[in-house]
Amino acid sequence: MSTLLEMSGVSVSFDGFRAINNLSFQIGEPELRAIIGPNGAGKTTFMDIITGKTKPDEGRILYGDKGISLLGLSESRIAREGIGRKFQKPTVFEAQSVRENLAMALKNPRGPFDVLLYRKTRAGAARIEEIAARIGLSEALTRPAGELSHGQKQWLEIGMLLAQEPRLLLVDEPAAGMTPAEREKTTEMLVDLGRDHAVIVVEHDMEFVRRLNCKVTVLNEGSVLAEGSIDHVTGDPQVIEVYLGR
Incomplete structure (x- = not known):
């Protein structure tokens, strides 16, 4: 497994408050990683920095095989480099079918005629079928996205991210608002x-x-407090004190 993303010495302050404080973090490819921590630990700012929404005051962020610096790159350029983000609240095109939502998200030439033509190609259609199977929505391809359950909309949005062919996916609180069965399926999907x-x-x-x-990273006050298996971090006295509160 090679390192895909490496952050070192990253700090960012808002109005004198240090949201991220000398944070160092790395993730390999492929790898599944969970980030936990109390409210205000810096989890959202951490994702904002990786996706270019927030620029850090100091530190470096290297990404990809050539170790390109993400600092100074626009959000759209970072997305094109293969970093995709799924926000907590699903945003799908409700009036369009599942198939159309996936077609619009496919990574392809972006001119208006390119998009119209590409959706009809065999390769595009095969890719949509492949993604739908992976997110458990093969049976729902013709349904309007607005008719889907909350969990299914979350899966569709993950599918729309996959259509962009990302190497790194950031997924924010996927389990929120799901039924137990949907949560179980979401677990399987993320592990896959x-x-x-x-x-x-x-x-x-x-x-x-x-x-x-998977490996868990615990953030607190903008820094990594602990890292390791879930049993390792939940047994850490500092983690218990600041987060688990037992």
Whole structure:
């Protein structure tokens, strides 16, 4: 497994408050990683920095085989380099079918005629079928996205990210608002994606994190407090004190 993303000495302040404080982090490819921590630990800012939404005050972020610096790159350029983000609230095109949502997201030439022509190609159609199978929506391809359950909309959005062919996926609180059956299926989906992508899952639900059965990074006050298996971090006295509160 090679390192895909490496952050070192990253700090960012907002109005004198240090949201991220000398943070160092790395993830390999493929790898599934969970990020946990109390409210205000810097989890959202961490994702904002990776995707270029927030520029750090100091530190470096290297990405990819050639170790390109993400600092100074625009959000759209970072997305084109293969970093995709799934926000907590799903944003799908409700009036369009599942198939159309996936077609619009496919990584392809972006001119208006290119998009119209590409959707009809055999390769595009095959890719849509492949993604739908992976996110468990093969049976729902013709349904309007607005008719899907909350969990299915989350899966569709993960599928739309996959259509962009990312190498690194950032997924924010995927288990929130799901039924137990949907949560179980989401766990399986993320574990599957972690076999051929780098996937960072930010999550509050410890039971969900436990079922992911992956390395866990605990953030607190903008720094890494602990890292290791779920049993290792939940047994750490500092983690218990600041986060688990037992």
